Each structure stands twice: as C-alpha cells, then as structure tokens.
Amino acid sequence: MSERLVLCASTAGPRGIHDYVVAMQQAPLWNKWNVRFIATHRVGSQAMKIVVFANATVVFAAHLVRSRPDLAHLHTVGKTGSFSRNAILAWMSRRRRVPVILHVHASTFEVFYENSPRVVRSIILATLNRVDAVVPLDEKAADAIRVIAPNASVVVVPDMARLDALYSEVSR
Numbered sequence: 001m002s003e004r005l006v007l008c009a010s011t012a013g014p015r016g017i018h019d020y021v022v023a024m025q026q027a028p029l030w031n032k033w034n035v036r037f038i039a040t041h042r043v044g045s046q047a048m049k050i051v052v053f054a055n056a057t058v059v060f061a062a063h064l065v066r067s068r069p070d071l072a073h074l075h076t077v078g079k080t081g082s083f084s085r086n087a088i089l090a091w092m093s094r095r096r097r098v099p100v101i102l103h104v105h106a107s108t109f110e111v112f113y114e115n116s117p118r119v120v121r122s123i124i125l126a127t128l129n130r131v132d133a134v135v136p137l138d139e140k141a142a143d144a145i146r147v148i149a150p151n152a153s154v155v156v157v158p159d160m161a162r163l164d165a166l167y168s169e170v171s172r
Contacts, residue, residue: 005034005067007060007098009089010075011082012039012052017075017105035073036063040085053085060089064096075103078112080120087127100131103157109136110144128152 008024010017021037024030040056041049063069072093076086086102093100106112113124128134128149135157136142142156 003034004032004071005036005063005069006071006073007038007063007069007093008035008073008075009038009040009056009060009086011041013041013043017077020105021075033071036069038063040089041082049081056085057088057092061092064092064098068096069093069098071099071101073101073103075105078104078106078109080112080116083112083124083127087123090127090131094130101133101135102128102131103135104141104145105137107138107141109141110148113148125149 008021010021012018024035025037029035038056038060040053042052044052072089074086074089076082090100090102113121116124125148128145129151132153134145134149134152134154136145136154137156137158139156142154145152145154
C-alpha cells in the first residue's frame, strides 16, 4: 500500500460515473495510490440525499484535516446538484492546499453553464479556474469548457488508462 492518499468523491448511484469508479477500483492504480472512495450522492429521497452528502462532507473534511491527501479526484456531471456538491469539496480541498482534479462526465456541460443563473455561472467559472485540472472525456467537451473558463487547466482523459500519469502530474 502506498503512503499516498487520494480522495475520490462521486455518486454511488447506478450507471454512469459510478460504473466508471467501480472500473477504477479494479485497476492497479486504485491500490497504488491508496484511493479512498467517498459517496456524495445516492438514489433516494431528497432527505436521504442531504444526509448522504452531509455525512460525506464530514468524512471528506476529516481526511483533509487528519491526513492531508495528496489529491482530491471529484466526479461531476452538468447538473446543479452534482456540480454544487463537487464545488464545495473542491473549495474545501483548495483551502487545505490539496490538488484537485475535477472530472467532468458531461458532454453538454456548456448547456448546464448557459442555463444557470448569473451567480451560479460565476461559481462555476471560479471553480473551473481554481482546480488543478478539469478533465472532460473528449475534445468537444474540452473545447466547450475552454470557452467557459479560458484560464482553466483542461486535460482530456478518454479512459482511465492515463489516470496514473495525470495523478503524478497534478500531485507534483
């Protein structure tokens, strides 16, 4: 087991991002980088979702304070709830000087951005510009993110084969 520590936060719901995280757990990278998964969302009632995120935030904060992880790897989609949860964790991580990868699993992130109120757009922009890497899944999504946040560090990672190199680069 590595002395490194990565916090990986995402939904624990079926399909999509959760399937990606489950696949990552099977890769040697998961143990090599001592990745800890924190579920920030589950399918269920609104009250249950709030409790899950509140618990996840406490666990995430405890890791930030006690162990100062080498990296926070946050998975989001182009929806207000998902982005809001991950923005909170990203800002908490940055406050503790933990590098952040914001993995964007949305091919239409620009639609989410354009349809958001001005104040939400400013939070989206600030978050994209302050994380260490914004990781869309393809060049089209990357181009859209670069238009939204020209100062963001955007790195396309179409599959998890290159995550080891990405972790190494961001954690330097």
